[in-house]
Amino acid sequence: xxxxxxxxxxxxxxxxxxxxxxxxxxxxxxxxxxxxxxxxxxxxxxxxxxxxxxxxxxxxxxxxxxxxxxxxxxxxxxxxxxxxxxxxxxxxxxxxxxxxxxxxxxxxxxxxxxxxxxxxxxxxx
Amino acid sequence: xxxxxxxxxxxxxxxxxxxxxxxxxxxxxxxxxxxxxxxxxxxxxxxxxxxxxxxxxxxxxxxxxxxxxxxxxxxxxxxxxxxxxxxxxxxxxxxxxxxxxxxxxxxxxxxxxxxxxxxxxxxxx
Numbered sequence: 001x002x003x004x005x006x007x008x009x010x011x012x013x014x015x016x017x018x019x020x021x022x023x024x025x026x027x028x029x030x031x032x033x034x035x036x037x038x039x040x041x042x043x044x045x046x047x048x049x050x051x052x053x054x055x056x057x058x059x060x061x062x063x064x065x066x067x068x069x070x071x072x073x074x075x076x077x078x079x080x081x082x083x084x085x086x087x088x089x090x091x092x093x094x095x096x097x098x099x100x101x102x103x104x105x106x107x108x109x110x111x112x113x114x115x116x117x118x119x120x121x122x123x124x125x
Numbered sequence: 126x127x128x129x130x131x132x133x134x135x136x137x138x139x140x141x142x143x144x145x146x147x148x149x150x151x152x153x154x155x156x157x158x159x160x161x162x163x164x165x166x167x168x169x170x171x172x173x174x175x176x177x178x179x180x181x182x183x184x185x186x187x188x189x190x191x192x193x194x195x196x197x198x199x200x201x202x203x204x205x206x207x208x209x210x211x212x213x214x215x216x217x218x219x220x221x222x223x224x225x226x227x228x229x230x231x232x233x234x235x236x237x238x239x240x241x242x243x244x245x246x247x248x249x250x
Contacts, residue, residue: 007129013169013230013231013232014168014169014170014231014232015166015167015168015169015175015231016166016167017148017165017166017167017171017175017178018143018144018146018163018164018165018166018167019143019144019164019165021131021143021167022143022144037142039142039144040142040143040167041140041141041142041143041148042140042141042142042165042174043139043140044138044139044140044141044201045139045195045201046176047173047199048172048173049143049167049172049174050140051140053142071172072172074172075168076169091131092198105138105140106138106139106140107138
């Protein structure tokens with residue numbers, strides 16, 4: 001049975017405050033909670049959400065660690081009141097390392113392309 | 126001379142964390158600080174930023190109050206390290222009142238249309 005956070009009850013409301021997305025649970029396709037959203041990365045110019053910084057808390061035996069995931073890899077599930085992703089532990093382990101640097105500045109479009117290609121995610125730009 | 130917050134220095138970085146947008150200054154076209162962003166409203170499904178909840182702190186003599194402004198009314202200015210808007214005090218005073226209700230649930234597209242039309246803002250949907 002899927003775990004649903006009481007704080008992230010589905011409300012039916014189409015909009016959500018940015019400071020409420022921070023902390024929203026993320027589930028695997030079978031409805032198991034795998035982590036939560038720490039914050040969003042937003043394109044200053046266009047106002048598009050580009051990435052979610054997620055913590056995968058002990059996901060499949062991994063320690064808690066932050067990963068920056070293309071936003072298009074997350075799909076909102078109104079029943080769960082959270083996001084679903086099909087990202088696997090294997091994918092996380094093999095993912096490019098440059099972007100795990102907390103000081104990475106996201107100015108290199110080629111590297112972003114590499115990251116999206118790795119995840120099989122559509123580009124946001 | 127425009128006021129520039131030390132915390133919102135232009136970094137040249139194209140992406141910004143959602144928890145850093147919260148608090149970013151907003152300026153009038155002449156570079157005067159008129160308020161700041163409290164939080165963003167995000168469309169859960171598309172991941173688009175739809176509105177910014179802004180506080181206009183004593184803007185042109187008004188007391189500090191929160192207004193939900195269509196995102197397209199804000200333009201990022203890299204020199205100021207904040208957003209510019211051409212919204213005037215007159216417009217704020219005459220704006221529809223329904224959306225100032227903190228519990229307003231944003232499920233009525235007609236009302237959103239009315240709000241965008243009022244501000245002369247392009248629809249986000």
